[in-house]
Each structure stands twice: as structure tokens, then as C-alpha cells.
Amino acid sequence: MENAGLLTIIVSAILVNNFVLSRFLGICPFLGMSKKVETAAGMGMAVVFVMTMAGIFTWFANKYLLVRFHMEYLQIVMYILIIAALVQFVEVVLKKMLPSLYSALGIFLPLITTNCAVLGVALLNDQYNFGLLKTIVHSAAVAVGFTLAIVLFASIREKLEANDVPKAFQGFPIALIIASLLSFAFLGFTGMV
Amino acid sequence: MIEFKELLMPIVSMGGLGVAFGGLLAFASQKFEVKSDPRADEINAVLPAANCGGCGYPGCMNYAIAVAKGEAVNKCTVGGPAVAEKVAAIMGVDAVDAGERMVARVHCNGGIHAVDEFDYQGILSCRAMNLVSGGPKACKNGCLGCGDCMDVCRFGAIELVDGVAKIIPEKCTGCQACVKACPKQIIKMIPAIQNTVVDCMNNEIGAHVKRNCSVACIACRMCEKACRFDAIHVVNNIASIDYDKCTDCMECFEVCPTNAITANPEMKVVAEVIDEKCIGCTICAKNCPTECISGELKQVHKVNQAECIGCKICYEKCPKDAIALIPVDSKKKMKETA
Numbered sequence: 001m002e003n004a005g006l007l008t009i010i011v012s013a014i015l016v017n018n019f020v021l022s023r024f025l026g027i028c029p030f031l032g033m034s035k036k037v038e039t040a041a042g043m044g045m046a047v048v049f050v051m052t053m054a055g056i057f058t059w060f061a062n063k064y065l066l067v068r069f070h071m072e073y074l075q076i077v078m079y080i081l082i083i084a085a086l087v088q089f090v091e092v093v094l095k096k097m098l099p100s101l102y103s104a105l106g107i108f109l110p111l112i113t114t115n116c117a118v119l120g121v122a123l124l125n126d127q128y129n130f131g132l133l134k135t136i137v138h139s140a141a142v143a144v145g146f147t148l149a150i151v152l153f154a155s156i157r158e159k160l161e162a163n164d165v166p167k168a169f170q171g172f173p174i175a176l177i178i179a180s181l182l183s184f185a186f187l188g189f190t191g192m193v
Numbered sequence: 194m195i196e197f198k199e200l201l202m203p204i205v206s207m208g209g210l211g212v213a214f215g216g217l218l219a220f221a222s223q224k225f226e227v228k229s230d231p232r233a234d235e236i237n238a239v240l241p242a243a244n245c246g247g248c249g250y251p252g253c254m255n256y257a258i259a260v261a262k263g264e265a266v267n268k269c270t271v272g273g274p275a276v277a278e279k280v281a282a283i284m285g286v287d288a289v290d291a292g293e294r295m296v297a298r299v300h301c302n303g304g305i306h307a308v309d310e311f312d313y314q315g316i317l318s319c320r321a322m323n324l325v326s327g328g329p330k331a332c333k334n335g336c337l338g339c340g341d342c343m344d345v346c347r348f349g350a351i352e353l354v355d356g357v358a359k360i361i362p363e364k365c366t367g368c369q370a371c372v373k374a375c376p377k378q379i380i381k382m383i384p385a386i387q388n389t390v391v392d393c394m395n396n397e398i399g400a401h402v403k404r405n406c407s408v409a410c411i412a413c414r415m416c417e418k419a420c421r422f423d424a425i426h427v428v429n430n431i432a433s434i435d436y437d438k439c440t441d442c443m444e445c446f447e448v449c450p451t452n453a454i455t456a457n458p459e460m461k462v463v464a465e466v467i468d469e470k471c472i473g474c475t476i477c478a479k480n481c482p483t484e485c486i487s488g489e490l491k492q493v494h495k496v497n498q499a500e501c502i503g504c505k506i507c508y509e510k511c512p513k514d515a516i517a518l519i520p521v522d523s524k525k526k527m528k529e530t531a
Contacts, residue, residue: 065210069202069206071202071203074203074206074207077207078206078207078210081207081210081211081214082210082214085214085218088218092218092222092225093225096225096226097225099227164316164317
């Protein structure tokens, strides 16, 4: 991955190694926020924003603190600290500077503060030894992949509302089955990159 | 042995980051503070957090913001007078009584008593059913029994009994979510204390109605004749009760030939004079619609309980609280067992 081109990274992050459907990260918002396409898209936007920001900041923290002073073992703790503080800060600033964006993101922003997908992308960036540019591209692409998955899933669930589902499968059971079928479908991209 | 040097850097960096972020957030919360009415948060804290929309706002917080801007303090149907008082205290105004507690009521007893016109096989929702020529029931003003109202009720106050949605008055908060959800529009608000209700909304002519449902109002006007208070009238082929005039005496319930009028017969009462308290003022006798109270001036009065219909008028009029209401079995019930 270290020497992969930008396009390869993008395709890989969105389709082949889709965070939700291939890596099984961020399942909580994937299931919880996917009842309506509208909220799913809102969640996706918030994730794109937070993941890109988190990717950039953790990259700097990793390079200039962790690696430099040989404290790689503190990686997870430090990343969580950075992401949480970052999201809080962004929320406060947004509320003042861009109230419209703040109300559009609404509850989703604090929700993803300590999401495993956000932490996961930060850790992966380090694992792949990405430079700053590739880190930004990869983080954003992963988030777009998440948005794609959750919006697809939400649109299927919306359609499902009008169908005659057996009583035992109504609600979450059928949603989990749909999620697994979606995951199967995305497995078809394996080997592309 | 752990070297002190090895410990120093992690402590300094993590601690430093923590302090830096803490400072940054503290600075940001000051610098980017958005001024909001502190009363809105206080009001939000005393609201029930049901977010039911009964007040007309999309959530408790939005109502709290509206109150802080001058909206009435008594709009919360869930919290009722208790919450209205607390909100009024925060706003420094007097709590205005929101009026009588109202609950929702499904005006239909049909269900298993109503005839099906065709077999419906589709999405199990009242709204979808209603789109297929008004649903499978032959009565087009009856409860479809799919529970669309149950789904929207946030308080678990609705249950299905014999194919008809029934609202439990004790649990109903009066948020009117079900009123809006019912595609048949047969859920209406009634006073919570009301016992006698016409549970039918069908305004077709009697013969039609009777064929389709055994518990429907056939507009026979027997209730109208039985009512001594001018409280029930047949309008547009359907009996309807004026709750302001109704005394819950259940006379109409007792004469209704189809059981379209529902009441809890255990609520039936008769009046009885408490001898020690009665001063013989004759006020009760003058006000009694059935003239079943007798007695001379300044003498202890007596109620002829066979004639008493339980309208509670004497109870309300008596200046000395000398009338007690005793529960009795409904006369109708007595007739049935006799």
C-alpha cells in the first residue's frame, strides 16, 4: 500500500476494503443511523469531515511525538485523546461560525467522537506508512466508502418497510441479513487492487 | 528496573497534550460562546423529555426555546399541570390551568362485531388498508385494527382488544399522535373523567349500519329520549354527546339497543342522604331531575333509590355535603340478570 497510487488508494478504500462491509468497523452507526436515507447521508457527511480531520492530526502526532520519542505503544490512547478533543473543538467552533452546518450535522458530530472507524483509519494510516497527502486522501476515501455503505443500506431498509417481512425477522434481524448480503456483494471487489 | 527517563517523556507528552487540549477547549468555549437563553435549558430540564410533539413543537427542547421566547407555559400535555407549574415558576408567570385533562378515544366498538366485505392480503397497516377501497370492513367508519395508532403511541397506552384499538385513559397523555395517525379519523379527544361515550362514527342510515355491524349506532333516537339533560343528540344519523351537559348518569347507555354507547357500569351510583348532615334546605329536591328526593323543609330528606339515576346533581348542589354517592350495579345489568 505504501507505494500505491492515489487512485488505487481511493478505489481500495471505497470498494475493496470498505470499512463497514469488508473490515466490519463502524457497525454501530451503520445499524443505528440507517433507518432513513436522509439521516444516513447526514451521518456520512459528519464522518467524512471528522475522519479527514482526525487523519491529518493523528499523522502529525504520530510523526512528531510518538515515533520521534519512541512511544509507539501510546498510539491508541493518544489517538483517542486527539480525536475526542478535536471533535469537541470543531463542534464548538461550528456552532459559532457555521450554525447551518452545525444544525445539519446535529447529533451525529458528538456521536462519532470515539467511533472505532475513526480510530481505525488513524491506525491504518500509520500501518501503511502513508505520507501526509496519502493520509488525507485515504481518510477521506474511507469515509466516502462508509457513506456509500450506509446510504445503500438505508435505501434498502426504507424499501423493506413496505414489505411483508415474517414477524420473527422484523426490525433488526432482517437488517442484519441485509447487511450480510451487502457484505457478500462487496466481497466481489476482492482482488481488484 | 524502569528508568525514570523512560517514564518522563510519555508523562510529559500525554500530560502536556491533555493540558493543551483542555486549555484549547476552555478557550474555545469562551471565545466561540453562543449566547442562548439560560431559561430554555432550565425549562428543558423540567419537561418530561418524551419528545412526543403534543405541544406542537418537534421536541421538548424546541418547546423550551419557544417558552423562553414567550410561548404559553401549559402546552405540555404529558406533564400536565405539575410541569406547567414548574415551567411557570422558571418564567416567573402564573400557571394558567390548561383545562380539563383530555384523553384520546377510539370511537368504534366494531372489530369482531363488524362484518368483513372482502379478504385483505397486503401490507398490514391501517393506512395501506384504507387505500384499498376503505379497507376490508363493510363499515367504512370503523377501526381497521392494524394498530397504526399503537405504533405511534410513545406511552404504550393503546392495545388491541377484539380487533379494535382501545386507549387506556390512565396511560394516555393526550399528545394526539394517534389522532393524527388514524386514517379513519375515528380517534377523538374526550374529557378523561367521561364515562359514557358513543363508540360509533358511522353516519349511514340505520338499516345499512345494522347489516354491517352489530354494535353500531342505528340512529334510533332512544338515547335522545332517555336523556334528561339535553346532552345527547342524533345528528347526521349518529348520536353524539355534549360532554358539557352530560352527567354520566348512563341512562342512554342503558336504553341503547345495539350497545353502541359504552360506559363502565361499575361507575353507576345512586345518591343517599347522610342524615346527620342534612339540614332540610330542600335544594337537592328542587334540583333533582327525576323528583326522587322527598322531605319537608327543615326535615331530613330521603332519596328514593329505585328512581335515582345517578346524575350527581344533588351531590354537587348540596351546600352541606350531606349527599353521598354509593356505587350500584347498573339497572341494565340488573335487568339482564333478572
